[in-house]
Amino acid sequence: MNDYSILIGGKAGEGINKAGSVIARILSHLGYFQYMYYDYPSLIRGGHNFAIVRASTRRIGTHRNAIDFLLALDQNTVDTHRWRCDAETVVLFNANKVEAEGMGIPIEDIVDEEGGSSVMVNTGLIGAFGRAAGIPWDTMEAVLTLEIPKKIETNLRIARRGYDTVEEQNPIPPQEKTTHPILTGNEAIGLGLLEAGLEAYVAYPMTPSSSLLHFLAGSAGDFGIKVIHPENEIAVMLMAQGCAYAGARTAVGTSGGGFCLMSEGLSMAGMTEVPVVIVMGQRGGPSTGIPTYTAQGDLHFILNAGQGEFPRFVISPGNAEQAYEWSARALNLSWKYQAPSFILVDKTLAEGTYSFDREIPEPVGREGEPRWEGGSPYHRYADTESGVSPLATVPLGGEVIKVNSYHHDEHGTTIEDPVLVAWLNEKHMRKEEAMLDQIETLSPVVTAGKRSAETALLCWGSNIGVCTEVAEEAGLRVIQPLVLSPFPVQAFNAALEDVTTLVAVEDNLTGQLTRLVEGLGCCVDDAILRYDGRPFSLEELREHVEEVIA
Amino acid sequence: MSRRLITDAKNTWCPGCGNFSIQHTLKDVLAGMEEEGRSLDNVVLVTGIGCHGKMADYLNINSFYAIHGRTIPVATGIKIANPDLSVICCAGDGDAYAEGLTHMIFAAKRNIDITLIVHDNRVYGLTTGQYTPTSPLNFHGRSTPAGSLEKPFNPLELALVSGSTFIARAYTRKLDHLRSTLREAIDHRGFSFVDVLQICATYYNMTESYNARVYELEDHDPADFNAACAKMREWDYSSDAAIALGTFYRTSAPTFDEEFSKGRQGDEERKGAIAALLDQRV
Ligand SMILES: Cc1ncc(C[n+]2csc(CCOP(=O)(O)OP(=O)(O)O)c2C)c(N)n1
Ligand code: SF4
Ligand SMILES: [Mg+2]
Numbered sequence: 129m130n131d132y133s134i135l136i137g138g139k140a141g142e143g144i145n146k147a148g149s150v151i152a153r154i155l156s157h158l159g160y161f162q163y164m165y166y167d168y169p170s171l172i173r174g175g176h177n178f179a180i181v182r183a184s185t186r187r188i189g190t191h192r193n194a195i196d197f198l199l200a201l202d203q204n205t206v207d208t209h210r211w212r213c214d215a216e217t218v219v220l221f222n223a224n225k226v227e228a229e230g231m232g233i234p235i236e237d238i239v240d241e242e243g244g245s246s247v248m249v250n251t252g253l254i255g256a257f258g259r260a261a262g263i264p265w266d267t268m269e270a271v272l273t274l275e276i277p278k279k280i281e282t283n284l285r286i287a288r289r290g291y292d293t294v295e296e297q298n299p300i301p302p303q304e305k306t307t308h309p310i311l312t313g314n315e316a317i318g319l320g321l322l323e324a325g326l327e328a329y330v331a332y333p334m335t336p337s338s339s340l341l342h343f344l345a346g347s348a349g350d351f352g353i354k355v356i357h358p359e360n361e362i363a364v365m366l367m368a369q370g371c372a373y374a375g376a377r378t379a380v381g382t383s384g385g386g387f388c389l390m391s392e393g394l395s396m397a398g399m400t401e402v403p404v405v406i407v408m409g410q411r412g413g414p415s416t417g418i419p420t421y422t423a424q425g426d427l428h429f430i431l432n433a434g435q436g437e438f439p440r441f442v443i444s445p446g447n448a449e450q451a452y453e454w455s456a457r458a459l460n461l462s463w464k465y466q467a468p469s470f471i472l473v474d475k476t477l478a479e480g481t482y483s484f485d486r487e488i489p490e491p492v493g494r495e496g497e498p499r500w501e502g503g504s505p506y507h508r509y510a511d512t513e514s515g516v517s518p519l520a521t522v523p524l525g526g527e528v529i530k531v532n533s534y535h536h537d538e539h540g541t542t543i544e545d546p547v548l549v550a551w552l553n554e555k556h557m558r559k560e561e562a563m564l565d566q567i568e569t570l571s572p573v574v575t576a577g578k579r580s581a582e583t584a585l586l587c588w589g590s591n592i593g594v595c596t597e598v599a600e601e602a603g604l605r606v607i608q609p610l611v612l613s614p615f616p617v618q619a620f621n622a623a624l625e626d627v628t629t630l631v632a633v634e635d636n637l638t639g640q641l642t643r644l645v646e647g648l649g650c651c652v653d654d655a656i657l658r659y660d661g662r663p664f665s666l667e668e669l670r671e672h673v674e675e676v677i678a
Numbered sequence: 679m680s681r682r683l684i685t686d687a688k689n690t691w692c693p694g695c696g697n698f699s700i701q702h703t704l705k706d707v708l709a710g711m712e713e714e715g716r717s718l719d720n721v722v723l724v725t726g727i728g729c730h731g732k733m734a735d736y737l738n739i740n741s742f743y744a745i746h747g748r749t750i751p752v753a754t755g756i757k758i759a760n761p762d763l764s765v766i767c768c769a770g771d772g773d774a775y776a777e778g779l780t781h782m783i784f785a786a787k788r789n790i791d792i793t794l795i796v797h798d799n800r801v802y803g804l805t806t807g808q809y810t811p812t813s814p815l816n817f818h819g820r821s822t823p824a825g826s827l828e829k830p831f832n833p834l835e836l837a838l839v840s841g842s843t844f845i846a847r848a849y850t851r852k853l854d855h856l857r858s859t860l861r862e863a864i865d866h867r868g869f870s871f872v873d874v875l876q877i878c879a880t881y882y883n884m885t886e887s888y889n890a891r892v893y894e895l896e897d898h899d900p901a902d903f904n905a906a907c908a909k910m911r912e913w914d915y916s917s918d919a920a921i922a923l924g925t926f927y928r929t930s931a932p933t934f935d936e937e938f939s940k941g942r943q944g945d946e947e948r949k950g951a952i953a954a955l956l957d958q959r960v
Binding site for chain 2: 156307308309310311319322323325327328330347348349350351352353354356358359360362363364366367368369370371372373374375376378392393396400484486493494522523524525526527528529530531532533534536540541542
């Protein structure tokens with residue numbers, strides 16, 4: 129197995145994320161699976177940003193601590209990440225700014241001589257990396273041309289000078305493998321929603337969901353969708369309800385703080401039964417917390433948000449393929465059952481970069497929902513066995529469509545009569561049974577690793593990547609519930625069969641999934657919890673797991 | 679066949695409530711539109727929560743009985759999703775000016791083509807008589823028994839500076855004027871705002887005072903921003919000044935809903951667009 133890890137670091141504003149993406153794409157063009165973790169503080173200039181790009185001949189979804197190449201634009205990068213290096217690590221740095229052992233390249237001089245601008249320093253460093261890793265210049269040139277649309281001639285000259293300055297040190301051999309597209313988790317979510325027929329997206333910027341807004345706004349023309357950025361998250365949720373009432377399949381996106389403002393609209397959606405998909409990207413809280421760092425601290429908030437009792441789907445994908453497939457599902461399910469669907473992710477997935485294998489997601493497509501088939505008068509809340517009333521959209525040939533946030537009768541007219549109040553409450557919760565039945569048919573619990581092992585790691589969201597890798601090494605089973613509401617008890621119990629030791633792995637302090645499954649009578653023996661805003665690296669989780677199961 | 683516009687829902691407004699006037703005026707306006715051949719299937723009413731909100735139950739048209747303060751974002755979403763619809767908001771003064779003020783300012787700013795009718799009884803009716811943003815200074819409401827300490831704001835001026843392209847005031851005891859104003863507002867392309875001075879028979883019955891002070895605007899050019907502003911400032915919602923009724927300001931500007939792509943991409947076309955995007959990411 130070939131496995132390489134490359135860290136590039138510098139200051140905010142020096143294009144580290146972009147540089148990481150270029151390196152990821154180069155490795156992808158060599159036929160590797162890639163995964164990129166991007167670490168940045170909440171500031172625009174200065175500070176320390178770094179990206180760890182990992183390439184492997186097998187599918188990966190996590191970074192590792194040890195690195196094979198260190199690419200330093202500033203001194204801070206060398207000093208901060210020296211601990212990751214060993215004697216074999218190739219260190220390439222900007223000799224105009226940095227003092228270190230390794231290979232210094234006078235990149236700023238090169239950029240000046242070639243008439244480039246200061247952001248092109250990272251292009252020079254990427255060029256040097258290319259040679260040090262023995263990557264053919266053709267590949268370098270092809271990827272740089274794809275990634276850098278502006279001033280490509282100058283960029284190529286600078287990259288070439290970097291390339292020519294160093295010697296091959298640790299060759300990364302090309303693989304005869306398919307080059308997969310590269311997507312962030314958010315992009316995979318966006319594409320999944322589009323696959324199921326998304327027509328409108330409404331959002332107010334908030335890390336880690338902003339990049340989904342940017343992606344969909346940037347592609348709105350290609351997909352003929354409407355993307356709206358209103359005054360606040362209260363408006364976001366209510367506008368989405370308006371769009372859906374008028375027939376448009378609509379999603380919203382936010383993080384915990386923004387979702388707080390959406391919760392009044394969420395409860396309204398529970399009562400109006402007007403569908404909506406909510407992409408909820410978790411970051412460290414409470415409150416503003418650590419905006420650009422990861423967490424899985426909002427599960428119980430999402431499971432319980434909104435006054436009153438109403439059913440909801442909560443779906444938590446953990447990699448790009450799951451994000452694609454299950455975002456499509458989330459949209460279809462919300463329309464089919466007229467209940468809110470959450471796509472609950474963490475920053476690690478939302479902003480992480482993955483090789484996306486198109487063959488893996490099941491083709492979901494746009495599924496229809498139960499529609500009204502005529503018969504006057506139209507009753508928006510017609511009583512049915514499943515609790516789901518046939519949907520119709522304005523304008524409706526002589527019939528009126530009344531939706532209502534108050535308790536209401538079948539037609540949508542406000543009522544307070546106790547019999548009707550109880551009827552409506554029961555209708556809402558009856559839907560949950562139908563929702564659960566459907567969920568159980570969709571393989572809602574993933575198992576990975578050694579599936580016959582009696583010790584299992586229990587995780588959700590992006591931790592599926594790191595858990596799978598550790599479990600494969602150590603001969604453990606991994607269990608990842610993809611759907612957290614309505615909770616697929618049957619599939620979960622099936623996944624647990626013969627498990628004698630269950631160890632939860634979560635990015636929070638109180639074990640939120642642990643508490644959820646314990647509430648269902650499941651026994652979690654140990655929990656490995658991380659709550660410092662950083663995702664587990666492969667080595668870190670390996671070490672914790674060894675301690676726990678020793 | 680024209681539709682019956684009043685539903686069978688039991689009406690629970692207090693006797694003498696100005697909401698009846700708005701209800702029946704709106705009914706007449708809708709009937710008039712239908713007579714002219716406009717289908718009422720294309721009309722959607724969005725209401726807030728308050729006495730005014732009951733309009734959703736009482737009028738037999740498409741309706742979205744939303745939540746307190748949030749008529750405008752719902753209406754905006756409806757209009758963006760289907761620009762062929764006529765979307766009318768019936769909001770309260772507590773609803774539109776307190777709980778949901780941001781939305782009103784932004785609707786005006788973006789000139790979304792919807793109509794906002796504020797049932798301005800200058801009191802919280804349904805929560806039994808507290809002061810609102812348009813109650814006069816020193817209003818003795820149930821949350822301000824010693825008199826409110828805040829001066830009201832002038833919603834017309836607020837709409838004007840926010841970019842509203844149609845601004846009018848009407849009164850529930852001047853029915854002909856109310857009717858023509860509502861019709862004009864609905865027909866206007868862009869954000870239309872009508873502040874309707876509505877009698878609350880129970881908590882703030884201003885009938886005598888309004889009757890003595892209202893007059894209809896004459897020789898006023900609604901295209902003249904400065905004249906509109908001056909007229910709006912005649913009465914600050916607190917003093918005993920004369921109260922002008924009519925269309926203060928009207929102008930035309932591109933509407934927000936025009937700016938979005940129309941029609942839905944077919945499933946095959948969508949699949950192709952996704953595949954093309956993935957190809958670009960290789
Ligand atoms: C978020 C929220 N806060 C408070 C209320 C309680 N509430 C119901 S109606 C109302 C005020 C109604 O006043 P207004 O909007 O002026 O309507 P009116 O009853 O006068 O027509 C309030 C505060 C609510 N329903 N929702
Ligand atoms: S309280 Fe006032 S506004 Fe409400 S119904 Fe009675 S009179 Fe009308
Ligand atoms: Mg009021």
